[in-house]
Amino acid sequence: MAVELKVPAVGESITEVQIGPWRKSSGDWADRDESLVEIESDKATVELPAPVAGVIVGILKKEGEKAEVGEVIGYMDENAKPTDGKKATEPAASPAPAVKPPSAPPAGISVEVKTAAPTSKAAPRISPSARRVMAEHGLDANDVEGTGPGGRVLKEDAVVKAKELATRKAPEPVQPEPAVRPVSGSRDEEAVPMTPMRRRIAERLVEAQRTGALLTTFNEVDMSEVIALREEHKAAFQERHGVKLGFMSFFVKACVEALKQFPKVNAEIRHSDIVYHHYYDIGIAVAGGKGLVVPVLRNAETMSLADIEKAIADFGARAQENKIGLDELEGGTFTISNGGVFGSLLSTPIVNPPQSGILGLHAIQDRPVARNGQVVIRPMMYIALSYDHRLVDGREAVSFLRRVKESIEKPARLFLEI
Numbered sequence: 001m002a003v004e005l006k007v008p009a010v011g012e013s014i015t016e017v018q019i020g021p022w023r024k025s026s027g028d029w030a031d032r033d034e035s036l037v038e039i040e041s042d043k044a045t046v047e048l049p050a051p052v053a054g055v056i057v058g059i060l061k062k063e064g065e066k067a068e069v070g071e072v073i074g075y076m077d078e079n080a081k082p083t084d085g086k087k088a089t090e091p092a093a094s095p096a097p098a099v100k101p102p103s104a105p106p107a108g109i110s111v112e113v114k115t116a117a118p119t120s121k122a123a124p125r126i127s128p129s130a131r132r133v134m135a136e137h138g139l140d141a142n143d144v145e146g147t148g149p150g151g152r153v154l155k156e157d158a159v160v161k162a163k164e165l166a167t168r169k170a171p172e173p174v175q176p177e178p179a180v181r182p183v184s185g186s187r188d189e190e191a192v193p194m195t196p197m198r199r200r201i202a203e204r205l206v207e208a209q210r211t212g213a214l215l216t217t218f219n220e221v222d223m224s225e226v227i228a229l230r231e232e233h234k235a236a237f238q239e240r241h242g243v244k245l246g247f248m249s250f251f252v253k254a255c256v257e258a259l260k261q262f263p264k265v266n267a268e269i270r271h272s273d274i275v276y277h278h279y280y281d282i283g284i285a286v287a288g289g290k291g292l293v294v295p296v297l298r299n300a301e302t303m304s305l306a307d308i309e310k311a312i313a314d315f316g317a318r319a320q321e322n323k324i325g326l327d328e329l330e331g332g333t334f335t336i337s338n339g340g341v342f343g344s345l346l347s348t349p350i351v352n353p354p355q356s357g358i359l360g361l362h363a364i365q366d367r368p369v370a371r372n373g374q375v376v377i378r379p380m381m382y383i384a385l386s387y388d389h390r391l392v393d394g395r396e397a398v399s400f401l402r403r404v405k406e407s408i409e410k411p412a413r414l415f416l417e418i
Contacts, residue, residue, distance in 0.1 A: 003052050005074040007067050010041040011326040015069055017041050018196050019061045026059050030076070037073070038322070042200030043329055045290050045322040054078035064193060126153040133158035137165065197290050208353050213389035216348040219401045221408050223364050223379040226250055229411055241306040247361075248284070249308040251336060253414045254407035255359060256280045256301050259334060262400045264392050265385075266333050268354040274391060283332035283352065284312055288319035294352065295324050296332040340364065340381065349386045356391045359404065360384040 007017055020038030024030050030050040037048050054076040061073040126134070126141060130153045134144065137158075144161045146153035194202070208214065230245050237245040259266040259280055267276045280301045283294040295315045297308065318324050337349050340363040349360035360383065367380045385401045407413050 001079065002057060002075040002077055003054065004072045005036065005048065005051070005076060007039060007069050007071050007073060008046065008048060009069055010039060010046050011043050014041050014043065017067055017069065019063055019065050019067055019073060020045060021063050022059065024056050026056050028056050030054065030056060040196045040290070041326075042196040042203075044293070044324060044326050045197065046326075047322075050076065052076060052078040055080035125151065127155060129155035130158040133162060137162040139165070195290060197293075201291060204353065205350050208350050212351055212353065214351055214386055215389050215394070215397070216384050216386045217394070217397050217401055218346070218382060218384050219405050221381045221383055221405050222369070223247075223381055223408065226408055226411050227364075227379055237306070241310065243306065243309045243313050245305065246309055246312070248312055248336070248338060249305040250408060250411060250414065251359070251361060251404070252282055252284075252297065252300055252303075252308050253305065254404045255282060255334060255336060257407055257414065258400045258403040260301075261403055262392075262396050264396055265357040265387060265400050267391060268333070268356055269388070269391055270354065277333045279333070281331055281333045283335035283355075284315060285335060285337040286312075286316050286319045288324065289322045293319050293324055293329060294332065294335060295319070295328040296330070298331075334358070336361065346382050346384070348384060351386050351388055356388040357397075357400075358386050360386070 010017060018040045020040045022037045023035050024037075030036060030053065032051070032053045033049045035047040036050050036056070039046050039048055056074065057077045057080065058075040059073070060075075061067050061071075067073055125146070125148075126144075127148070130144070133139075133155055134141070134153075139158060139161055141153075144153050144157050147157055148154045226247065230247070234245045237243075263276050264274070266280060267274055269275075279299055282297045282300040284297060285292055285294050297303065297311055300308065303311070315324065315328075332352065332355060334355060335349075335352050335358040337358060338361040339347050339349075340361050344362050345365070346362055347360050349358045351358050362382045362384070364379050364381045366377050368375050369378050369380065370376075371378070383401065383404065385397055385404075387397045
């Protein structure tokens with residue numbers, strides 16, 4: 001008996017998805033719960049597991065096609081068994097009805113066969129430079145034979161024709177125009193449909209720019225002390241907690257303390273109200289197999305450095321395999337994006353609505369700075385806060401960023417909560 005393969009629910013308010021790559025082909029055997037196909041929505045990519053063990057006997061939706069939640073996209077037969085490694089065949093399509101040949105006309109009746117009138121010759125395509133030469137020499141478009149792609153009339157074609165006509169009219173040779181170097185190399189293009197997630201990212205970024213009053217303020221952080229602290233304790237930290245000690249956990253802690261001091265950066269505009277969140281759900285931007293995703297650390301104020309590092313490591317690993325759940329991507333009161341891991345020196349991150357702020361981290365570079373009247377070399381990082389000016393004033397934004405800077409430059413403050 002055939003078992004239907006239906007598009008599962010992939011999130012609240014999502015009614016349409018795009019079919020991703022099929023892991024199995026028609027005729028292949030699949031064990032129960034084995035992944036059959038990827039289902040892509042505008043929020044995440046999920047996998048459709050096999051509801052039974054059996055053979056794929058029909059695929060109704062191919063990769064790249066749209067489907068609705070609950071729609072049948074294929075069939076399995078749990079009674080079929082693979083034999084000699086051969087694939088089962090899909091049901092043959094119904095043969096098209098035979099077309100009855102036209103009967104011969106009765107004897108004595110002549111049939112007039114009309115031939116369609118020849119279509120007029122299409123006007124040749126002419127490059128702008130060739131058109132100027134033709135205008136200067138009074139040439140007609142049909143007088144010049146094009147040698148370019150698809151019969152396109154090039155400048156040199158017009159020049160050759162102009163010289164030919166001038167030679168007929170007068171014995172003086174026409175000075176040739178400089179030859180145009182033909183283009184070499186491939187000119188191929190490829191159009192690839194945007195995935196639902198990429199379309200959604202694009203929509204939200206445009207929405208943020210259109211609806212928010214976005215500004216960015218900058219500062220720089222001396223990373224000397226936090227680097228020294230990390231070097232001193234990273235071996236013991238990894239041995240005890242089974243995860244490396246990174247810089248992101250320090251910045252999460254620093255942001256939580258700054259958000260407590262400047263609550264508007266952790267708030268959102270909802271209709272005509274300002275909604276203050278008395279919890280701190282920090283979104284961490286990570287690169288996934290299908291693009292950037294922002295899973296959320298829930299109640300980050302309750303998490304230790306080890307808790308944060310473990311969660312971020314888990315997010316990164318599962319993002320590469322498109323295993324981040326939809327519930328992990330929803331919500332968030334503030335976001336941190338670390339472009340420094342890709343070498344970014346400075347950027348202006350875009351706020352993720354309805355949030356009011358996002359912190360951008362950048363590459364650490366040794367730079368000369370003044371300390372106590374002396375020029376010294378220190379590991380420096382630029383940090384950027386983009387914020388919605390409708391809710392957050394410039395004074396609050398600058399002060400918030402300065403508080404983050406102070407916490408990183410004196411990391412003991414994070415543990416003393418001062």
